[in-house]
Amino acid sequence: MLYALAFIGFGWAYQNNENVRLTANRIAYVAQADFQQLKSRVTGQKTTTTAKTKAQQQTTGDDDSVSGRWKKTTATVYVSYKNQTLQQAALDAIAKWNATGCFKFKQTSNKKNADIVMTTMDKDNDAAGLTQMSVDSLTGYFVHSTVYLNTAYLLNPSYGYTMERIVNTAEHELGHAIGLQHTNDISVMQPAGSLYTIQQRDIDAVNELYSSQANSSSSASSSIKTSTQNVAAN
Known part of the structure; x- marks a missing residue:
């Protein structure tokens, strides 16, 4: 009986208290990531930390992206690059972004509790960078984000990436982690994201995004949707 009452109480708090819901989602995300890593060690199969059951998530690409944002104009970020060039580019x-005043990234040494994790990938997939965002469909707020910088392009001399272009690529991916979408204007968010640094229009876009209400779902239940955005290698 006590367990039933506790379960009902938690369910009510989850639906009606935003802080409880965000905390529960974060705990579930971290627990699932740990489980996937353990499964990978036991079975030898590669898994991704964003993998969830079909009932919980919808995975989409650039043409069908999930929009969202953080609850506030700040997020913690864990930077995980062994390569000095990528490490400096991320910093x-x-x-x-912090200098713009529109959003504040706070570095943390705690990877598990970080809102955003910046790491690498090494894939021939035409993407110099890629960002995965997980959003709570009930609130429209991000739960977690992973930013990948692709060493296959950024550190390959044949592609001619200067330090400036690598930094621009990192700025572009962090723009996705903030909640910005691609645009064909002169912007750090151009699909070929290494061409421009942060522009005033990007700052205005962040201010507009965070001055509006989050894009929440009309569904009565919460689910985590994961979207992938990338920047083309060029």
Whole structure:
């Protein structure tokens, strides 16, 4: 009986208290990531930390992206690059976004509790960078984001990426992590995201995004949707 009452009480709090819901989603996300890593060690199969049951998530690509944003104009970020060039590019990109005043990235040494994790991938997939965002469909707020910088392009001399272009790529991916979408204007969010640094229109876009209400679902139940955005290698 006590368990039933506790379950009912938690269900009510989850539906009616935003802080409870965000905390529960974060705990579930981290627990699932740990389970996937353990499964990978036991079975030898590669898994992704964003994998969830079909009932819980919808995975989409650039043409059908999930929109969202953080609850506030701040997010913690864990930077995980062994390569000095990518490490410095990530730090420079964070500093440039912070200098705009429209959003604040706070570095953390706690990877599990970080809102955003910046790491690498090494894939021949025509993407110099890629960002995965998980959003709570009930609130429209992000739960977690992973930013990938692709060493297959950024660190390959044949593609001619200068340090400036690598930093621009990191700025672009952090723009996705904030909640910005691609645009064909002169912007850090151009699909070929290494061409421009942060522009005033990007700052205005962030201010507009965070001054409006989050894009929440009309569904009575919460689910986590995961979207992938990338920047083309060029």
